[in-house]
Amino acid sequence: MSPDPTSTDQVRTDQFGPDLVEVFGPSQQDGGPDLVQLLTPEGERVHHPDFDMDFSAEQLRGFYRDMVLTRRIDTEATALQRHGELGIWAQLLGQEAAQIGAGRALRPQDYVFPTYREHGVAWCRGIDPLDLLGLFRGVDHGRWDPAEKNFGQYTIVIGAQVLHATGYAMGMQRDGVVGTGEPDRDAAVIAHFGDGASSQGDVNEGFIFAASYNAPVVFFCQNNQWAISEPIERQTRIPLYQRALGFGFPGVRVDGNDVLATYAVTQAALQRAREGQGPTLIEAYTYRMGAHTTTDDPTRYRLSADVEHWKLKDPIARVEAYLKRNGLVEGGFLESVQQEANELGHHLREGCKSLPDPDPRGIFDLVYDEMPEELTQQRDEFIAYHASFSEEGASA
């Protein structure tokens, strides 16, 4: 009797390759051999065969300033939450390089779809950080005009905005602003999301649509290792950037704590998209030094040794080290940035407390473009009901 080729004893498990968990173990903290890096944690410039570029002293000082001010936005907002001025705050501590590198790679005509943590990218888009606080204070859902700043509303539902970004990019294609060869005209979209969002259907559907239509969108995943308390091992068995291959576009892992590398990689991906070459997935390998939000307690689920390990990779310290070593901080540069940060802190402290509560009558006004009569009626009843209290007060 000849052996049955389909019988189970003929199946060799090693045909399926090595155990992926061994390839991508939970203890890996250096980002692995594929990590694109241009500035080491010690502040030394290194070179990369594909993504190397030259930076002017002015650019480097600009990155430093952006990161220090972004960190100040974060620490100030965290303090405001502790003082009861904000209901909640989503911290970005440790992710400054990922956001500033990505944010500064944008051109004015590009469009950003953020999560609720992109305070550094918002800074790069010229949004007053005070305008970010309204959502967290509960007075509005974000005060900036998305169309004016080319920076969408913060999106709370995880991953939903990745589809919006893809659709917006498809709109750009139809508007003829992709692949024209005119630098001021060609545009792209960047969609931000986290490692947790990579598990969402919408993110994966976004990848499929973008690949299908070759949409000019850069998927920028900040892998900060934690989705609240769920570790990256709960989201994936392979490095996230490798997923791109399965969708049919390039993926790259960049040191998310290295602002130079993040800038270089994002700029290349955006340029690729603007030229009409389609989507790219960037995995910015970083670490969330703070909590998920101010309601979270990371000491319950992660080791302090990990946090200490990542402190050594601080994105600001390494640029500062580089600037000092190369004599780029003369003329009181560091002090002037510190002074600016203090002023920004003051602006946020004072401004936050004076953010006005919205007029309750406004609840009704902007639900629809054209307000239905039944809602007008509810509003009128509400106004009359409230007015009845002041009339009672006046007559008493």
Place this chain on the structure above:
Amino acid sequence: MKITLAKGLNMGLRKAMEDDPKVLIMGEDVGTLGGVFRITDGLQKDFGEDRVIDSPLAESGIVGTAVGMAMRGYRPVVEIQFDGFVYPAYDQIVCQVAKIHFRSKGKTKMPMVIRIPFGGGIGAVEHHSESPEAQFAHTPGLKVVACSNPVDGYWMLQQAIASDDPVIFLEPKRQYHADKAELDESVLPAPLFTSRVVKSGTDLTLLSYGPTVKTCLKAADAAASEGRSLEVIDLRTLSPLDMGPVLESVRRTGRAVVVHEAHVNLGMGSEIASRITEQCFFSLEAPVLRVGGFDTPYPPSRIEEDYLPDLDRVLDAVDRSFEF
């Protein structure tokens, strides 16, 4: 010209696309196939692949990318292939489509139409015969309409596309190819968000929308032979509800029966009965009665006729109303 509902919708889409180059169609199989019900037949051929977009098989992806298109200034018309397949897109519809205008303080408009062939009676397998309208009508920020005949299909779809608010557009799939009606384009349509008396009567008001309007008209004919005069109102708009003609009618007849295919519990009938009770209490001769699908999943199609409100169940409810 005599047209079917399917033809009316197809003509309405074509007219909207001719009138406004920002109108796009997106969905599964809407291009070369013309949609599984052929509602988009011939449109890709005439308007191209950039405007009639055959999409991957992913409902959340279709609606979510349409949100992005709308943000970029387009007016996407999305086709959900069947009612029961809208649920994967439910999050995008109720959390994003419905709320973006409010969230952005009106700065970002969401002029999107989500077309859903809905209801049963076509002998389909499960998930192909559902009536999810109450789930969307319960969501502030969405407008929900249902057409019941070819002429309304032609006009209401164009009006929905012209609206700057997102509209869930329900199409009674068992009527697509059922009856023909005369379309006279010189007769201008009623506003989109209005209900309409489609048959006058004096003794009881039948309220319905979509596929069961036809059932109610048949019931009115049958009741007439028994000497009862039933008024039939096609609600047409479910959110907002246009209660004006309804209240006026019920104050006159003193009796109302609401008919729909969806589950009765917490369905549109509950809201309508509640509003009638609040506003016409002293005119009522009987409680407002509801006829609908049972509070069960949609059954296997061999027994769907027992589930769907038919002529006899409507007439039975009419009899019960007169027993008070």
